[in-house]
Amino acid sequence: MSYRLRMVVFxxxxxxxxxxxxxxxxxxxxxxxxxxxxxxxLAHSALPxxxxxxxxxxxxxxxxxxxxxxxxxxxFTAAVGVVALLRVHRETEEVPAEPETTRWPTAxxxxxxxxxxxxxxxxxVLGIDIVLHGHLTPGGGFQGGVILMSALxxxxxxxxxxxxxxxxxMAAMETAExxxxxxxxxxxxxxxIIAGAYLENFLPFGAPNHLVSGGAIPLLNIAVGLEVMxxxxxxxxxFLDQRLLMQKGKL
Amino acid sequence: MSFLPYAVAAWLFLIGLxxxxxxxNLVHLVVCLSVVQSSTYVLLLAVGYRSxxxxxxxxxxxxxxxVVDPIVATLTLTDVVVEATVVALLLALTVxxxxxxxTLDPNEMGALRG
Numbered sequence: 001m002s003y004r005l006r007m008v009v010f011x012x013x014x015x016x017x018x019x020x021x022x023x024x025x026x027x028x029x030x031x032x033x034x035x036x037x038x039x040x041x042l043a044h045s046a047l048p049x050x051x052x053x054x055x056x057x058x059x060x061x062x063x064x065x066x067x068x069x070x071x072x073x074x075x076f077t078a079a080v081g082v083v084a085l086l087r088v089h090r091e092t093e094e095v096p097a098e099p100e101t102t103r104w105p106t107a108x109x110x111x112x113x114x115x116x117x118x119x120x121x122x123x124x125v126l127g128i129d130i131v132l133h134g135h136l137t138p139g140g141g142f143q144g145g146v147i148l149m150s151a152l153x154x155x156x157x158x159x160x161x162x163x164x165x166x167x168x169x170m171a172a173m174e175t176a177e178x179x180x181x182x183x184x185x186x187x188x189x190x191x192x193i194i195a196g197a198y199l200e201n202f203l204p205f206g207a208p209n210h211l212v213s214g215g216a217i218p219l220l221n222i223a224v225g226l227e228v229m230x231x232x233x234x235x236x237x238x239f240l241d242q243r244l245l246m247q248k249g250k251l
Numbered sequence: 252m253s254f255l256p257y258a259v260a261a262w263l264f265l266i267g268l269x270x271x272x273x274x275x276n277l278v279h280l281v282v283c284l285s286v287v288q289s290s291t292y293v294l295l296l297a298v299g300y301r302s303x304x305x306x307x308x309x310x311x312x313x314x315x316x317x318v319v320d321p322i323v324a325t326l327t328l329t330d331v332v333v334e335a336t337v338v339a340l341l342l343a344l345t346v347x348x349x350x351x352x353x354t355l356d357p358n359e360m361g362a363l364r365g
Contacts, residue, residue: 017265021264025254028298030254031254032253033253036299039320042321043318043320043321046307046321047314053308054308054309055318059321059324060325071332075332077336081340086343086346138306142331
């Protein structure tokens with residue numbers, strides 16, 4: 001199909017679609033006039049019923065916990081899918097160490113390396129803080145997990161290959177992802193055995209506004225944080241390996 | 252001004268769609284798809300907003316305060332995770348496409364296959 005013909009088809013389609021979209025959006029309540037009572041009910045029952053101050057965290061991990069379980073497994077499956085798609089053509093299991101030329105510019109700038117190295121610990125602490133306080137203030141496992149991932153990714157930017165080194169971080173990440181995904185499912189199973197329903201809260205709720213409150217919600221946040229950190233680092237590590245393999249001419 | 256957030260959502264959706272149709276690079280196409288998806292965040296959060304409402308986090312507000320809907324925030328969280336997975340999988344497919352066709356231009360890929 002020629003470019004011009006494609007634009008004509010797109011133009012006709014998008015005009016029809018845009019008019020339907022505007023017609024549909026016109027039927028929505030005015031901005032700020034939303035009158036849904038379910039959300040207000042959940043917002044106002046979070047603190048009295050679960051002793052956790054963030055009603056968004058309570059909605060995510062308690063009232064709609066099964067949703068979040070499935071959401072976490074979507075991420076898990078996607079990470080597995082990326083690995084399956086990209087590892088299939090690999091000739092050898094071991095990726096060659098990063099050639100010196102690809103380290104430019106990070107490894108050649110001493111100031112940048114020092115800055116990045118100095119940033120790793122604060123970012124790591126920030127990520128842990130966001131994960132642990134997910135049931136009290138905005139944040140939680142998903143948000144904190146991304147920050148934890150970026151802390152470990154900074155190590156790569158400082159010039160160290162993500163898949164190498166004595167710690168074998170990629171193997172640790174696969175373990176973290178597995179523990180995170182299994183942890184969420186097992187906490188749900190604990191609810192089924194102890195409280196009688198899957199993902200039902202079975203731990204004491206604790207005092208509101210304290211770090212230990214909200215029952216199982218902090219534990220679920222930690223599980224999600226591990227899962228998100230592991231899954232994203234596996235995906236990014238896999239893409240970086242592809243780049244190295246291509247530059248080595250191995251594909 | 253009460254329609255402005257909806258207009259932003261519609262604009263993001265349509266401009267992203269335009270980018271997808273005219274894209275000459277698969278990586279650019281994936282980014283355009285994420286622009287389309289970000290219009291759903293704007294729409295979800297706009298739908299749940301209540302005039303004068305604050306975030307439904309009771310760490311530092313009283314329980315009688317007017318708050319916005321927590322469900323749309325939860326749904327947006329799901330949306331963001333889904334977008335991240337979609338982008339990751341599409342980029343993996345892009346790597347495979349580049350390996351097979353030696354180009355990232357979707358037009359040239361069609362020519363090679365036909």
